[in-house]
Amino acid sequence: MSRFLRDSGHLIRPALVLLAGLGLFLLVRSAVIPKAFGQYGHYRPAALDLNRQKPLVFAGQGTCIECHDDQAKTRAAGKHAHVACEACHGAQATHAADPLGLKPTLPDVATLCARCHEKDAAKPKTFPQVVTAEHSGGALCNTCHQPHNPHL
Amino acid sequence: MGVDGFMYPNEVELQWSLLIVLYPYITGLVAGAFILASLERVFKVEAVRPTYRLALLTALAFLLVAPLPLQLHLGHPERSFEMYLTPHRSSAMAMFGFVYLWYLTVVLLVEVWLEYRADIVAFAQSRQGIQRWIYKILTLGSNNVSPASRRIDDKVGYIVTVVGIPSAFLLHGYVGFIFGSVKANPWWSTPLMPIVFLFSAMTSGIAAVLALYMISMKLRKTLIDMRCVDTVAKYLFYMFVIDFSLEMLDLVQRTYEADESFRSLDFMVHTRLWTSQVVIQVFLGTLLPITLLAATQLWKFTETLRRRLYLLASVLTLIGILAMRWNVVIGGQLFSKSFLGYTTYKVQFATREGLLPALALLILPFVLFFVLVKLLPPWQDSKPTEA
Amino acid sequence: MEISRRELLTQCSRLLILTATAAKALEKTGTPPGPDDTYHVAEHWWGMIIDIDKCIGCGNCVRACSKENQVPDGYFRTWVERYQVTEDREHPLVESPNGAINGFPPATREDTKSFYVPKLCNHCVDSPCVQVCPVGATFVSPDGVVLVDPEYCLGCRYCVQACPYGCRYYHPEKKIVDKCTLCYHRITKGLTTACCESCPTGARQLVDLKNPKDPVHEFLRNNKVQVLKPQMATGSKVYYKNLDGSVR
Numbered sequence: 105m106s107r108f109l110r111d112s113g114h115l116i117r118p119a120l121v122l123l124a125g126l127g128l129f130l131l132v133r134s135a136v137i138p139k140a141f142g143q144y145g146h147y148r149p150a151a152l153d154l155n156r157q158k159p160l161v162f163a164g165q166g167t168c169i170e171c172h173d174d175q176a177k178t179r180a181a182g183k184h185a186h187v188a189c190e191a192c193h194g195a196q197a198t199h200a201a202d203p204l205g206l207k208p209t210l211p212d213v214a215t216l217c218a219r220c221h222e223k224d225a226a227k228p229k230t231f232p233q234v235v236t237a238e239h240s241g242g243a244l245c246n247t248c249h250q251p252h253n254p255h256l
Numbered sequence: 257m258g259v260d261g262f263m264y265p266n267e268v269e270l271q272w273s274l275l276i277v278l279y280p281y282i283t284g285l286v287a288g289a290f291i292l293a294s295l296e297r298v299f300k301v302e303a304v305r306p307t308y309r310l311a312l313l314t315a316l317a318f319l320l321v322a323p324l325p326l327q328l329h330l331g332h333p334e335r336s337f338e339m340y341l342t343p344h345r346s347s348a349m350a351m352f353g354f355v356y357l358w359y360l361t362v363v364l365l366v367e368v369w370l371e372y373r374a375d376i377v378a379f380a381q382s383r384q385g386i387q388r389w390i391y392k393i394l395t396l397g398s399n400n401v402s403p404a405s406r407r408i409d410d411k412v413g414y415i416v417t418v419v420g421i422p423s424a425f426l427l428h429g430y431v432g433f434i435f436g437s438v439k440a441n442p443w444w445s446t447p448l449m450p451i452v453f454l455f456s457a458m459t460s461g462i463a464a465v466l467a468l469y470m471i472s473m474k475l476r477k478t479l480i481d482m483r484c485v486d487t488v489a490k491y492l493f494y495m496f497v498i499d500f501s502l503e504m505l506d507l508v509q510r511t512y513e514a515d516e517s518f519r520s521l522d523f524m525v526h527t528r529l530w531t532s533q534v535v536i537q538v539f540l541g542t543l544l545p546i547t548l549l550a551a552t553q554l555w556k557f558t559e560t561l562r563r564r565l566y567l568l569a570s571v572l573t574l575i576g577i578l579a580m581r582w583n584v585v586i587g588g589q590l591f592s593k594s595f596l597g598y599t600t601y602k603v604q605f606a607t608r609e610g611l612l613p614a615l616a617l618l619i620l621p622f623v624l625f626f627v628l629v630k631l632l633p634p635w636q637d638s639k640p641t642e643a
Numbered sequence: 644m645e646i647s648r649r650e651l652l653t654q655c656s657r658l659l660i661l662t663a664t665a666a667k668a669l670e671k672t673g674t675p676p677g678p679d680d681t682y683h684v685a686e687h688w689w690g691m692i693i694d695i696d697k698c699i700g701c702g703n704c705v706r707a708c709s710k711e712n713q714v715p716d717g718y719f720r721t722w723v724e725r726y727q728v729t730e731d732r733e734h735p736l737v738e739s740p741n742g743a744i745n746g747f748p749p750a751t752r753e754d755t756k757s758f759y760v761p762k763l764c765n766h767c768v769d770s771p772c773v774q775v776c777p778v779g780a781t782f783v784s785p786d787g788v789v790l791v792d793p794e795y796c797l798g799c800r801y802c803v804q805a806c807p808y809g810c811r812y813y814h815p816e817k818k819i820v821d822k823c824t825l826c827y828h829r830i831t832k833g834l835t836t837a838c839c840e841s842c843p844t845g846a847r848q849l850v851d852l853k854n855p856k857d858p859v860h861e862f863l864r865n866n867k868v869q870v871l872k873p874q875m876a877t878g879s880k881v882y883y884k885n886l887d888g889s890v891r
Contacts, residue, residue, distance in 0.1 A: 110400070136337075159828075164834040188842075191841040219703075264762075266809050267809045332819070342778055347774065594809075
C-alpha cells in the first residue's frame with residue numbers, strides 16, 4: 105500500500121492545483137457576482153429600473169390637453185380626433201416641462217400634410233389622399249383646411 | 257450599400273465577422289489534433305506514436321489562442337467573465353465556457369504534464385538559470401520518476417485520454433450546436449451541424465499535425481517515419497470521406513425537401529458563395545485532397561512522392577476546412593431572413609475585426625507551438641519502460 | 644484529534660444557523676419601489692395590435708421612436724415595409740427605404756395588391772433571443788417586455804443571430820445590443836409608446852392582455868389575426884389584423 109502511495113503520490117499535486125484554482129474561482133465569484141441576480145429571472149433586477157429611468161421626449165397628448173384644451177375640443181369635433189398632438193407638432197416633453205421658456209416651432213405645412221395625404225397605391229383606398237401637385241394649384245394646405253378640424 | 261433585393265433594415269450589416277470564422281476553425285484543430293493523439297494512446301495505433309507529443313502540443317497551442325478572436329469581437333470584453341459568474345444554462349455559448357475550462361485544465365494540461373513529467377524533472381536538474389526555475393515549477397514539487405511511478409502515469413494518462421475523447425467531441429460539437437440550434441437561420445439550423453463540425457474538425461486537426469510533423473522533421477533534418485505518415489494519411493483520408501459524405505447528405509436533403517428557404521439559399525450559393533463554397537471548399541479543399549489521398553491508398557508511390565502528396569493534401573485540407581467555416585458563418589448572414597435579398601461582407605484590413613488581426617491570430621498558435629516545442633521537446637520518447 | 648458525536652452535531656448546527664443568517668443578511672433585493680410607485684409588474688402583460696388596413700406608411704412611428712429612444716442613424720427599433728404583391732406571391736416587391744424614416748416615395752402601380760406592414764420587436768413569450776443570451780443580459784420582464792440590460796450585455800450578438808424577425812441591432816457607440824423596449828419608460832408611467840402616440844390612424848395600439856377592459860380582447864375575438872412567422876413558435880405578442888400571407 106505504502107509503495108503504491110509512494111509511486112502515485114505525485115498525482116495529488118495537479119489535483120491540488122486544480123482544486124485550488126476551483127476554490128479561487130468560487131471565492132472571486134461570490135465577491136463579484138451581482139447581488140440579487142436571479143430574483144425575478146435570469147437577470148439583474150436593476151435592469152428593470154435602468155430601462156424605466158429613461159427621460160421622456162414625447163409628452164403624450166394627455167399632457168398637451170391640460171393646457172391646450174380648446175385646440176383639443178376643436179380636434180375632437182373633426183376628422184383628426186384620433187391624431188395625437190405630437191404626431192404633427194413633434195416631441196414636446198421639453199416644452200411641457202417649461203411651457204413659457206421653450207416655445208415649439210410650428211410644423212412646416214408644405215411637407216407635413218403630404219406625408220400622410222399624398223396619393224399612394226399602397227395606402228388604404230378609404231383613406232383621404234390627393235395628388236398634392238394637382239390638388240391646390242400651389243396653395244398651402246392650411247389655406248383651405250384648418251389643421252385641427254380639416255374637413256371642408 | 258451592396259444590398260440586392262430586400263433585407264430587414266437591421267440585417268444589412270453582418271454581425272459575426274471573420275474572427276467568428278476563425279474561432280471554430282481553431283477549436284476544430286484542437287479537437288482534431290487531440291483525437292489523433294488518442295489514436296495511439298487509447299486505440300493502440302502504434303504507428304502514429306511519433307506524432308503523439310506533437311499532437312498534444314499542437315492542441316495546446318491552438319487551445320490557448322482560441323478565446324482571443326472572441327475577446328476581440330465582443331463589444332465589452334471586460335465583461336466576458338460574466339459567462340462564468342451567471343451562465344445562462346439555456347445558452348450553448350455559456351456552457352461552452354465551462355467545457356473550454358474543463359478541457360484545458362483537466363484534460364490537456366494534465367495529459368501534457370503526465371506525458372512530459374520525466375523530461376521536466378530531468379530538465380529541472382540539468383538546466384540553468386531561469387529555465388531551471390520554470391522546470392522546477394512545472395514539476396509541481398515532485399521528483400519521483402521511478403519506473404513504477406511512470407507506469408502509474410501511463411495508466412492515469414490512459415484514463416485522461418479516454419475522458420478526453422468525449423471532451424474533445426463536446427469542445428467542438430458545442431460550437432456546431434451554437435450554430436445548429438438557431439432556428440431563425442435556415443442555413444445553420446440542422447441537427448447535422450454538430451456532427452459535420454466535428455468531423456471537419458478532426459479532418460483539419462489530423463491534417464495540421466501531419467503537416468507540422470513533416471515540416472518539423474524537415475527543419476530538424478531528421479528522417480520522416482514513413483510508417484507513421486502513411487498511417488496518419490490513411491486516417492485523414494477516412495475522416496475526410498466521412499466528413500464529405502455528411503456534407504453531401506445535408507446538401508442532398510436540403511435540395512430534395514426544398515423548403516421555403518431553399519430557393520434563396522440556392523441562389524446565394526450560385527452567386528455570392530460560388531468561389532468560397534464550390535471552388536475553394538468543395539473542389540480545391542475537399543475533392544482534390546481526397547483524390548490525392550485515395551491515389552496513395554490505391555497505388556504504390558515512392559516515398560518522396562507520397563511525402564509531397566501528403567503535404568499538399570494537408571495544406572489543401574486546411575484551406576478547405578477554413579473555407580467551410582467561412583461559408584457557414586459568413587454565408588449564414590449574407591441572405592435575408594425574409595428570403596428576398598442579399599447583402600455583402602467587406603472584410604476590412606486594419607480594424608479590430610479585420611484581416612490583419614485575423615492573420616495575426618492564425619500565426620500566433622504557431623509561435624506558441626514553437627515556444628512549447630522549445631520548452632517541452634517532443635522529439636525524445638520517454639516511455640515508462642525505459643529506465 | 645478526537646471529537647465526540649455530540650460535539651460534532653452541536654458545532655455543525657451552529658455553523659448551519661450562522662451561515663443561513665449571514666446569507667439572509669447579506670442578501671439585498673433590487674432597488675425598492677419609491678413611495679409614489681403605483682406600477683406593479685404583476686398586473687400587466689404587454690403586447691401590441693397592428694391593423695394593416697389602417698397603416699398609411701407615413702413613417703411617423705419610425706421617426707418618433709428614433710427621437711424618443713435616441714436610436715442611432717441607420718439602425719431601427721421599428722420600421723415599416725411596403726409590399727406590392729402580384730399573383731406570383733413567391734416574389735413580392737418589398738421595400739423599406741431607410742426603414743421608412745422619411746416615409747415612402749409614392750407607389751404608383753395599380754395592378755398589384757399593395758399595403759404597408761409596420762414591424763417591431765414581437766416581445767415573444769418563448770423568446771429565442773433570450774434563450775441564447777450567455778449571461779442573462781436580455782430577458783422577458785415580469786410584465787412581458789423583452790428588455791436588454793445595458794450594463795451587463797457583452798455585445799456578443801448571439802441574440803441578433805437568434806431573432807427570426809431582425810429586430811435587434813448592435814449599438815455602434817454603446818457596443819451593446821439594442822432593440823425596441825416597448826417604451827418601457829413610458830408604459831410604466833401610464834403613457835403609451837412613442838410609435839403608438841404618433842400614429843395618426845391608430846394602426847398601432849399598445850395593449851395590456853391582463854387588463855380585462857383592454858380593446859385587445861375584442862380585437863382578438865372579432866378579427867382574423869396573425870403573428871409573424873408563426874412556424875417559429877416564438878409566442879409573439881404583436882398581433883396583426885388582416886396580414887397577407889405573402890408577408891415574411
